[in-house]
Amino acid sequence: MARKGNRSATVSRQRAKALAALEAESERQLDELIRRRLALPLEKRMNFLRRRLPGGGSAL
Amino acid sequence: MNAMPLLTRVLRALHEHRLEAVLIGNAAAAMHGAPVTTLDFDFMFRETPTNLRKLKSLAADLHAMILRPFYPVSRLYRVVDDDTGLQVDFMPQIHGVRSFEGLRSRSAVRDVDGLLLRVASLDDIIASKKAAGRDRDKAVLPILEKTLKTMRKR
Numbered sequence: 193m194a195r196k197g198n199r200s201a202t203v204s205r206q207r208a209k210a211l212a213a214l215e216a217e218s219e220r221q222l223d224e225l226i227r228r229r230l231a232l233p234l235e236k237r238m239n240f241l242r243r244r245l246p247g248g249g250s251a252l
Numbered sequence: 253m254n255a256m257p258l259l260t261r262v263l264r265a266l267h268e269h270r271l272e273a274v275l276i277g278n279a280a281a282a283m284h285g286a287p288v289t290t291l292d293f294d295f296m297f298r299e300t301p302t303n304l305r306k307l308k309s310l311a312a313d314l315h316a317m318i319l320r321p322f323y324p325v326s327r328l329y330r331v332v333d334d335d336t337g338l339q340v341d342f343m344p345q346i347h348g349v350r351s352f353e354g355l356r357s358r359s360a361v362r363d364v365d366g367l368l369l370r371v372a373s374l375d376d377i378i379a380s381k382k383a384a385g386r387d388r389d390k391a392v393l394p395i396l397e398k399t400l401k402t403m404r405k406r
Contacts, residue, residue, distance in 0.1 A: 209380060213400055217368040221311070222287075222395070222396065222398060223402070224284070225287050226285070226287060226395075226398055226399050226402045227284070227402060229287050229399075230285040230312050230399070230403060230406065232272060232285070232361075233260065234283065234362060234364070236285060238254050238255045238256045238259070238282075238283075239253065239254050240255055240278070240279065240282035240288065240289045240290060240318075241254070241255035241258065241279075241289070241290065242253075242289050242290065242291050243253055243290070243291075243337050244291065244337065250291060252253060252289060
């Protein structure tokens with residue numbers, strides 16, 4: 193019983209660690225994207241307009 | 253898609269009719285460098301009888317029509333042309349911003365294809381989105397705040 197509880201705690205710790213790593217990587221990529229965008233001249237930052245699609249929704 | 257052709261058309265019409273307006277919303281944030289997208293251009297303007305006349309002439313020049321989608325609750329004027337996908341919202345009031353004069357004084361001037369455009373400061377855009385508090389505003393807030401933080405570090 194105690195062994196089963198230990199295994200569950202280990203899985204939970206591993207999962208939390210994986211999620212934290214995923215979140216950190218996602219933040220790092222967003223930072224990088226922002227840095228790249230800020231480094232661009234204005235005319236290269238203009239691809240932000242989405243157009244409506246006939247069946248609903250939108251696309252860049 | 254590239255916003256430059258549509259924005260240049262709108263900007264040329266604004267200059268031609270001497271209608272003073274400040275770009276706000278996600279289009280303004282994207283021009284500051286924030287990685288966000290939008291379906292339309294939003295402008296704040298002063299709702300005077302003269303400016304409303306100018307707005308009508310501007311819409312006619314753009315072969316667009318003016319809608320009041322949320323009348324009488326909101327004083328938003330929507331200039332729309334379905335053929336070109338043009339949608340420009342003109343607002344005399346925005347949440348979180350006290351006056352047009354204040355917004356204009358804090359705005360940045362950008363050169364778009366030889367035409368000058370006033371773009372609201374990222375601080376004002378963030379303040380307006382915080383005050384509006386809609387889900388879609390809240391969704392972009394972390395990105396805008398991170399962009400502002402990165403801009404200040406540079």
